[in-house]
Amino acid sequence: MTQAFITPSRRVRITPWYNQVMSAGAKAFTVYNHMLLPTQFFGAREDYDHLSEHVQVWDVACERQVQLKGPDALDLLQLMTPRDMAQMADDRCFYIPLVDGTGHLLNDPVVMKVGEDIYWVSIASSDVALYAKGLVAGRDMRVEITEPDINPLAIQGPKSDELMVRVFGEEVRSIKFFRFKWLAYQGVDLLVARTGFSGRGGFEIYVPGPSYENGAYPVLAINLWDELFDRGEDLSVAPGCPNWIDFMEAGLLSYGNTIDAGHTPFEAGLGKYCNGIDTCLASEALSKEADEGPARMVRGVIFDSDDFVPSVLKDWSILDSTGKKIGLLSAASPSPHVGTHIGMGTIEKSHWQSGTFVSVETPEGLRTATVTDLPFR
Amino acid sequence: MTQAFITPSRRVRITPWYNQVMSAGAKAFTVYNHMLLPTQFFGAREDYDHLSEHVQVWDVACERQVQLKGPDALDLLQLMTPRDMAQMADDRCFYIPLVDGTGHLLNDPVVMKVGEDIYWVSIASSDVALYAKGLVAGRDMRVEITEPDINPLAIQGPKSDELMVRVFGEEVRSIKFFRFKWLAYQGVDLLVARTGFSGRGGFEIYVPGPSYENGAYPVLAINLWDELFDRGEDLSVAPGCPNWIDFMEAGLLSYGNTIDAGHTPFEAGLGKYCNGIDTCLASEALSKEADEGPARMVRGVIFDSDDFVPSVLKDWSILDSTGKKIGLLSAASPSPHVGTHIGMGTIEKSHWQSGTFVSVETPEGLRTATVTDLPFR
Numbered sequence: 192m193t194q195a196f197i198t199p200s201r202r203v204r205i206t207p208w209y210n211q212v213m214s215a216g217a218k219a220f221t222v223y224n225h226m227l228l229p230t231q232f233f234g235a236r237e238d239y240d241h242l243s244e245h246v247q248v249w250d251v252a253c254e255r256q257v258q259l260k261g262p263d264a265l266d267l268l269q270l271m272t273p274r275d276m277a278q279m280a281d282d283r284c285f286y287i288p289l290v291d292g293t294g295h296l297l298n299d300p301v302v303m304k305v306g307e308d309i310y311w312v313s314i315a316s317s318d319v320a321l322y323a324k325g326l327v328a329g330r331d332m333r334v335e336i337t338e339p340d341i342n343p344l345a346i347q348g349p350k351s352d353e354l355m356v357r358v359f360g361e362e363v364r365s366i367k368f369f370r371f372k373w374l375a376y377q378g379v380d381l382l383v384a385r386t387g388f389s390g391r392g393g394f395e396i397y398v399p400g401p402s403y404e405n406g407a408y409p410v411l412a413i414n415l416w417d418e419l420f421d422r423g424e425d426l427s428v429a430p431g432c433p434n435w436i437d438f439m440e441a442g443l444l445s446y447g448n449t450i451d452a453g454h455t456p457f458e459a460g461l462g463k464y465c466n467g468i469d470t471c472l473a474s475e476a477l478s479k480e481a482d483e484g485p486a487r488m489v490r491g492v493i494f495d496s497d498d499f500v501p502s503v504l505k506d507w508s509i510l511d512s513t514g515k516k517i518g519l520l521s522a523a524s525p526s527p528h529v530g531t532h533i534g535m536g537t538i539e540k541s542h543w544q545s546g547t548f549v550s551v552e553t554p555e556g557l558r559t560a561t562v563t564d565l566p567f568r
Numbered sequence: 569m570t571q572a573f574i575t576p577s578r579r580v581r582i583t584p585w586y587n588q589v590m591s592a593g594a595k596a597f598t599v600y601n602h603m604l605l606p607t608q609f610f611g612a613r614e615d616y617d618h619l620s621e622h623v624q625v626w627d628v629a630c631e632r633q634v635q636l637k638g639p640d641a642l643d644l645l646q647l648m649t650p651r652d653m654a655q656m657a658d659d660r661c662f663y664i665p666l667v668d669g670t671g672h673l674l675n676d677p678v679v680m681k682v683g684e685d686i687y688w689v690s691i692a693s694s695d696v697a698l699y700a701k702g703l704v705a706g707r708d709m710r711v712e713i714t715e716p717d718i719n720p721l722a723i724q725g726p727k728s729d730e731l732m733v734r735v736f737g738e739e740v741r742s743i744k745f746f747r748f749k750w751l752a753y754q755g756v757d758l759l760v761a762r763t764g765f766s767g768r769g770g771f772e773i774y775v776p777g778p779s780y781e782n783g784a785y786p787v788l789a790i791n792l793w794d795e796l797f798d799r800g801e802d803l804s805v806a807p808g809c810p811n812w813i814d815f816m817e818a819g820l821l822s823y824g825n826t827i828d829a830g831h832t833p834f835e836a837g838l839g840k841y842c843n844g845i846d847t848c849l850a851s852e853a854l855s856k857e858a859d860e861g862p863a864r865m866v867r868g869v870i871f872d873s874d875d876f877v878p879s880v881l882k883d884w885s886i887l888d889s890t891g892k893k894i895g896l897l898s899a900a901s902p903s904p905h906v907g908t909h910i911g912m913g914t915i916e917k918s919h920w921q922s923g924t925f926v927s928v929e930t931p932e933g934l935r936t937a938t939v940t941d942l943p944f945r
Contacts, residue, residue: 196596197574198607198879201898202693202824203598205881219573221580222599225693225824230575292705297698316579316602318695321674322702328669328849329706447579447602472705502575504582521578 203227206252207342207400207412215430223253223316229432239436239527242391246350247431248419251388251395252342257300257312257320263332264308267323271297273456273477275467279304284369284384288456288464289319294476296454297322299446299461301386303371311382311397313343315446326472340402342412346419347393350426355394357422358415359383363394376415379408388433390441390568439524439533442491442566448503448522449489449535457485458537460565490543491567492520492534494551494560501554508552509536509560517542520551528568538562571596580604583629584719584777584789592807600630600693606809616813616904619768623727624808625796628765628772629719634677634689634697640709641685644700648674650833650854652844656681661746661761665833665841666696671853673831674699676823676838678763680748688759688774690720692823703849717777719789723796724770727803732771734799735792736760740771753792756785765810767818767945816901816910819868819943825880826866826899826912834862835914837942867920868944869897869911871928871937878931885929886913886937894919897928905945915939 197220199205204226206212217229229250232238241247259267269276272287273294279285281304289297300314312319320336327334346355355363359374363383366372371384382397398415399408420428444450450459457465457480468474468481492509501523509518518538526533534551542549547562574597576582581603583589594606606627609615618624636644646653649664650671656662658681666674677691689696697713704711723732732740736751740760743749748761759774775792776785797805821827827836834842834857845851845858869886878900886895895915903910911928919926924939 194573195590195594195606196571198596198598199881200598200825201880201882202822209881213572217572219575221575221577229572291698291701318698321668321695321699324668325699325702325704326706327702329703445579448577503578504576504586505578 197222197227199227206250207398208250208252208344208416211413211416212250212430217430217432224255224314226253226255228253230435232430232432235434235436236527238431238434241427241429242348242389242431242434242437244349245427245429246346246348246354246393246423247429248416248423249345249347249387249431249433251345251433252400253316254313254343254395255338256341256397257314257323258337258339259310259312259323259334260308260337261332261334262308263334264310267327267332267334268302268310268312269467269470270326270472271323273465273468273471273473277467282370282372284371284386286369286464288459288461289322290456290471290473290477291322292472292476294455294473294480295452296446296450296456296459297452299444299450299459301369303382303384305382311341317446340400342398342400343395344398344412344415345387345389345393345395347387347389347431348391351393354419354423354426354428355383358418366394377411379411388443389437390443390566391437436524436526439522439535440526440528440566440568442535444489445522454489454537455480455485457481458488460489485540487518487537487539488543489535489565490538491563491565492536492549492551492560493529493563493567494532494534494558496532496553496555496558503534506536507554509538510550510552510557511542512548517549526567533567534560535565574599574604576604583627584775585627585629585721585793588790588793589627589807594807594809601632601691603630603632605630606807607812609807609809612811612813613904615808615811618804618806619725619766619808619811619814621726622804622806623723623725623731623770623800624806625793625800626722626724626764626808626810628722628810629777630693631690631720631772632715633718633774634691634700635714635716636687636689636700636711637685637714638709638711639685640711641687644704644709644711645679645687645689646844646847647703647849648700650842650845650848650850654844659747659749661748661763663746663841665836665838666699667833667848667850667854668699669849669853671832671850671857672829673823673827673833673836674829676821676827676836678746680759680761682759688718694823717779719775719777720772721775721789721792722764722766722770722772724764724766724808725768728770731796731800731803731805732760735795743771754788756788765820766814767820767943768814813901813903816899816912817903817905817943817945819912821866822899831866831914832857832862834858835865837866862917864895864914864916865920866912866942867915868940868942869913869926869928869937870906870940870944871909871911871935873909873930873932873935880911883913884931886915887927887929887934888919889925894926903944910944911937912942
């Protein structure tokens with residue numbers, strides 16, 4: 192396919208590390224939360240191989256924080272999610288499906304309590320702040336909703352601990368999976384979490400950008416970037432970004448790609464996070480699926496194909512042996528680990544069992560395929 | 569600056585005319601409402617020159633429609649806008665600033681009544697549907713909010729009437745500025761409006777895409793595209809897109825570029841649309857500015873510069889003669905019409921009068937500048 196350039200503008204925001212990322216050779220970008228997100232440095236496969244062995248620094252500033260502040264902030268979250276917010280410990284990175292009143296997904300963020308009655312909702316790409324503002328205006332709740340200039344920087348790959356220790360000290364090692372600590376960097380306490388959008392482990396550091404608190408930290412983000420590269424040279428540290436091959440093999444969900452506003456949390460395979468439905472605005476809408484389970488669900492698919500790897504730009508049909516449509520494939524990738532192509536799609540209950548033979552209608556023709564559990568690796 | 573490619577994906581949606589636009593040679597894209605929007609075909613200046621003389625067909629499917637349907641739909645709009653909705657005639661394309669409870673801009677769409685208690689809100693790039701859903705959930709209003717697969721196709725340039733007449737008949741000529749009619753195309757009534765994001769006149773056609781009404785019109789969008797090019801050959805019809813130079817000379821506002829969630833409607837220069845404040849949720853928040861006017865406003869700026877034309881990726885400071893910051897420039901362009909560079913920025917009242925000398929802090933250094941009224945042409 193012919194490739195086209197991306198046009199930078201103020202509306203599609205650059206990140207604090209834009210110059211660093213461009214200098215490091217970013218070849219392509221996507222747009223996420225109205226902000227640039229690099230998608231490739233040395234090549235999809237080259238980036239994947241490096242990520243599986245070494246450590247990478249990712250500019251994921253586009254994982255914007257919706258800050259909820261005020262006495263009703265927790266209640267607001269509970270209205271928007273079917274997950275029981277009471278189970279959120281103070282140091283948790285709490286993954287919550289967010290739903291509208293009809294029980295359909297608005298987003299699937301991670302929430303962290305960053306102060307008394309203050310929460311950061313680290314969002315996928317949709318303007319969740321607008322839904323929250325509408326709800327707050329409609330119900331007259333006491334919550335202030337802002338987007339502070341906080342920019343996640345991800346450190347991912349098997350050597351992440353080693354690199355992070357060199358910058359933040361040994362305490363890094365004690366951070367458990369999906370937990371966070373506040374660790375000092377150049378005199379400023381930064382939120383450091385053991386999270387990230389790879390299947391190789393690592394951290395996300397929440398870095399104040401130049402607009403945070405009236406310019407209190409004009410160069411902190413740049414200093415941190417530089418120091419990570421300086422101290423990681425012998426670890427083969429490299430610039431990176433969420434890698435589509437790794438992401439798919441890890442079976443991670445991507446709002447807009449594999450799940451969207453057409454899915455309920457149960458259909459997205461997030462039923463285990465639906466333990467607080469009663470206090471959610473969608474309690475009635477979700478009650479049937481809570482009892483009986485969904486009629487379709489996001490599942491893995493393995494399919495043979497020759498060397499082509501088109502991106503899924505529009506859903507591909509998934510067919511049963513009679514040619515009847517029983518699902519939609521919404522993402523695909525080659526998989527070095529599986530040795531063939533993998534995909535994720537939403538498949539009807541009649542055909543979602545692991546091992547079911549189906550076929551996938553790719554732009555290059557029909558391919559035989561097998562339904563499987565997630566993740567692939 | 570080095571250029572990077574854009575990565576297509578399902579999350580950043582393609583339009584019904586994606587193949588046509590790529591075949592026609594689109595060189596670059598931006599992302600708008602989670603959808604691709606071409607930004608250049610033959611070159612910014614070449615596209616500008618062609619637009620000023622001939623007629624272009626623009627894929628602006630990214631101008632998504634938020635459909636509000638139900639007995640409370642009009643009330644919902646009135647809660648969200650300071651403009652008096654009672655003044656909206658049935659055939660109007662009604663431009664309305666949308667604001668949150670604090671009086672800050674959420675979007676600046678055009679609204680059309682497309683049926684009894686059914687409205688299409690043709691939005692700029694923010695997820696307005698989410699704010700509306702939050703408000704509806706919070707206040708328990710009877711409004712169904714969807715995004716139907718309706719894709720605007722713009723016909724812009726001085727020969728637009730001639731081309732449109734060939735496809736839709738003479739009735740096209742009777743459509744007044746910012747009014748619409750339903751005109752038949754291949755047996756389907758399409759909304760045709762005399763609107764569009766150029767300063768050269770033209771129309772927007774609201775075209776059902778392949779997902780509209782369960783696939784009722786699988787190829788209508790493509791047929792229309794093809795017919796416009798077939799019938800316009802002797803008019804030098806060409807593919808186009810909102811052209812930044814033309815857009816700037818026309819002084820058009822762009823949510824995310826020249827106005828954003830930091831502006832009130834008064835600050836955006838939209839005070840004349842604030843005649844229905846009392847019934848808007850932001851009535852209290854906006855009352856002071858309604859009485860006294862804003863303290864800063866979006867204004868034009870003309871500045872000399874050598875041949876460079878950087879995009880404004882982050883606001884440039886606007887300074888007074890003592891070096892004090894008195895505004896922020898958020899957009900700039902060369903202007904063939906003015907003969908030098910033009911910009912738009914938000915400037916404090918003390919310095920917003922036309923003819924005021926200021927300076928602009930460009931990445932290439934300080935440039936002397938003059939404040940001026942909008943538009944530039």
